[in-house]
Amino acid sequence: MPAIHKILIANRGEIACRIQRTAQALGYRTVAVFSDADADAPHVQMADQAVRIGPAPVQQSYLNIPAILDAAHRSGADAVHPGYGFLSENAEFARVCEQAGLTFVGPSVEAIELMGSKRLSKIAMLDAGVPCIAGYQGSAQDDATLLREAERIGYPLMIKASAGGGGRGMRLVHSASELPAQLRTARSEALNGFGNDELILEQALIEPRHVEIQLFGDQHGHLIYLGERDCSVQRRHQKVIEEAPCPVMTTELRQAMGEAALKAGRAVNYVGAGTVEFLLDARGVFYFLEMNTRLQVEHPVTELITGLDLVAWQLQIAEGQPLPLTQDQVQLNGHAMEVRLYAEDPAQDFLPQTGRIQAWEPAKQHGARIDHGLREGQSISPFYDPMLGKLIAHGATREEARRKLLRAVQDTVLLGVHSNQRLLAQLLQHPQFIEGKFSTAFIAGHFSDHPCLRPHSPSAEELAVATLLFYQRSTQVHRAPLSGWRNNAGVPLHYRLGLDEQNWNTQLIAGAQGRFQVQTADRTLELNVIDCTPRAITVEIDGVRQRRAYRLEAEHIWLFTQPGNLRLEDRTHAVIDSQTTVSSGTLKAPMDGAIVDVLVSEGSPVSKGQLLVVLEAMKMEHPLKAGIDGVLKRVQVKVGDQVKNRQVLLQVE
Incomplete structure (x- = not known):
């Protein structure tokens, strides 16, 4: 493989900054790409060169393959690092990079293609002898087939977008009556998010742990694993807290899961950084969930307990160097824990937030690491994922790591947009979390009506x-x-x-x-x-x-x-408004976003709670419902419209 000199990072935000830190420290030149919404973003300012690739919407910028290839050509980059999200698991992108003579920092096109399909990867894992959950992963995708297969599997079951991740295109279904509507929503999110509406069905495991194994392979046939991460604390299938090692892990279980992950990697001749995700039940039995053919969001906790730089490993392997360690040389030291900081309002059902960052002062303390791509004055737009950054801590013990992380969460100043910061602090202080007794149902079971999910009343x-x-x-x-x-x-x-x-x-x-x-x-x-x-x-x-x-x-x-x-x-000198209403016939956008569906027309009767409009923002669909019974007087938007926060969408009288 040719030596790498200049790396284009086909991403944005904290991961683009993270990759650049290691690349620049190793002497590589870096190239940032940016949309109109990110022209002044930190990842752009940090790079040696930067190239505009299009307007704010992702399809026209960070998913615009021709524009990214052109940016690489114009800047003289000889390698592309995709980060995570966006094009990181897009086999076609890896293929055209290779065709353009660019080193793609990631696995082979074939591995991405296979593991990028939950349906095809599950078939391959069954063939490789990796334990899998019962379900349906066939090619027939019509409703009749899926309804029939759901009856065979039994309820509750999970619908999953075959090409998906991050909770998009994923739905838990408790009964047959729910299935048609949930299939429709899952297909829509999958198509909008990944350009592929293929689905699989799986038996839903009740309250499992989500445990993943970090794999690394080189171009010389060597494959090792770097311990595990517990990612069980989730909300709507999106990870909130990750830690390493897993609190209930034993030496025997780690070896068994590691060997299963190696089987998965060997089945596709895996090269580079990858993660094999498993569900672990209360009996200690584990099942293959999926394989991510990229660097994970939560990779810092593995770095902190191994003392390794996984981005440096990625770059070395992309240049054809062998793995720096053998399996016997991998050592796990202490405990690490990470939380994801999101621009969302837990008091409004976790509605993503947009706005201007008035203040950003990351906590500065020993044992804490904060990965972010933020600066004061920056605008948080509706076009991208609401994750702002990650707070990570390492300690000699789990309790020390938890205590340090809690302090970092409490001391990090973020003003201007609402975030999940208060929830994170409460999660870290919950007695069951402190004891390590939790599952993927932890937030739903203990925080469905927690005070931190209600509007904060000032003291x-x-x-x-x-x-x-x-x-x-x-x-x-x-x-x-x-x-x-x-x-x-x-x-x-x-x-x-x-x-x-x-x-x-x-x-x-x-x-x-x-x-x-x-x-x-x-x-x-x-x-x-x-x-x-x-x-x-x-x-x-x-x-x-x-x-x-x-x-x-x-x-x-x-x-x-x-x-x-x-x-x-x-409001000392403001005029007091004596008129208050319990509910309103005016439906306004709760945030900036795009209209993806309008389910009613002018003159039609509507009832309170009826779904009227679907708004897409920050890569998720948000259903907007009627506040009163009445007749639809005016519809002021259509599918495809970009709308602003508080913009009137329709009126009911």
Whole structure:
């Protein structure tokens, strides 16, 4: 194989930054590609060269194979690293890279093609003697066949997009009556997400663990595994927490799963980084789930317990070098744990969030690693996956790793868009998670109605700090700290702070030397301002000193609440709206996105809860339903329209 000199990373965000860090450290030149939405993104700024490949939608940019090949040609790149997602498991992309004389940093076209199909890969694994779940993986895809096969398999069962991943095109079905509608939705998501609507059916295992084996193969026929990762804490089949090693793993079970993974790899002469995923039941019996022919999102936990750089291994193997270690030389040390930080609002059924990042201050502490591609001022668009980054920690024991990771989650400041940060902290503190007693049903079973999934109601301390900062703004003194201010002692100032439909009244009395008194509905707090800048305030509240990051923008404040962010509005001088409605006949877009289906027409009757429109955003479909009974008065969108957050879609009267 020819030596690699310049690598084009056919991806974006945190993984593009991650690959560049290793590539540049090893002396390679790097080329970034970007869409119009990512023109100023960190992965672009980090690269030696960058090439625009199209407009924001993925089909016109990060999935645009001719544009990416042209970028490689124009920049003089001689290798392409696909990262994960997008074209990373696209066999045609690997094929045209090879035809263009580019080194594809990944496995062979044949391996990608076979393992990229859940249907064909399962057939191959059965032939190779790898344990598999009972199901249907035939070529006949008509509803009648799938309904008949579902009866044979029995309920509950899983529908899975054959070409899918990340929970898209995947549905749990409990009864035959649900199946037709779920097949329709799964096909639609699969076609939109992967360009292939082929499905398989599998018996649903109840509350298994999701355990995966990291494989690596070279071009000389050597294949090894680098331990396992437990990825059981999931929401809607998307991983939320990953760790290595698995808390219930034994030496015997690790060897058995490792040997099964090697069988899978040998069946396709595997080269490069790959992951064989298994479901592990309570009896210790495991079943093949799928094989991912790329670097995994969760690869850092394996890196931390092995001390290896898996991206460096990928590049070395792509150049034709042999594996750096044999199986006997692989050592696992300590424990590592990772969480995925998403731009989504758990209080709105995990609705993906768009907006501008007002503040981003990753936690800085020993034992924590944060992989991201973010910068302050960056816009989070509706066009891509809502994952913002990953927080990872390593410790000598599982408990040490968990404790370090919890601190990193609590101390990382993200303001401007809602995230799952509060949920992550609560997951890491749950007693069963601490004990390692969990399955893929953990979140559904323990967090279906958890307080962290409801809107955050500000505490008296948070209201007091927000009131103080709004007072700062009203004085228009930004250069000096609050501690230098004076006011007429004993004269109260009244504030009304708002969040959505709620309002809180507060009262502030300013004293000398940065001392204030703030009264809320149920408490009176004494505040002593130690320091205040446009980014953070250090304040002593009832004798306890604390630092809080914040951003003020007109009448709004984003306040860090450790963890998570709180957005409050100063409504002191706003006109009070006395009209409130329980439900509305106006359906608005909950976020930026594209209309993929309109199921009603003007003049038709609708009932409360009826599905009206399907919106696609951040690679997922979101059903939008009627809020009231009535008649459809006006439809203002059609399939294919790009819509903005809060844009009116239709009206019912």
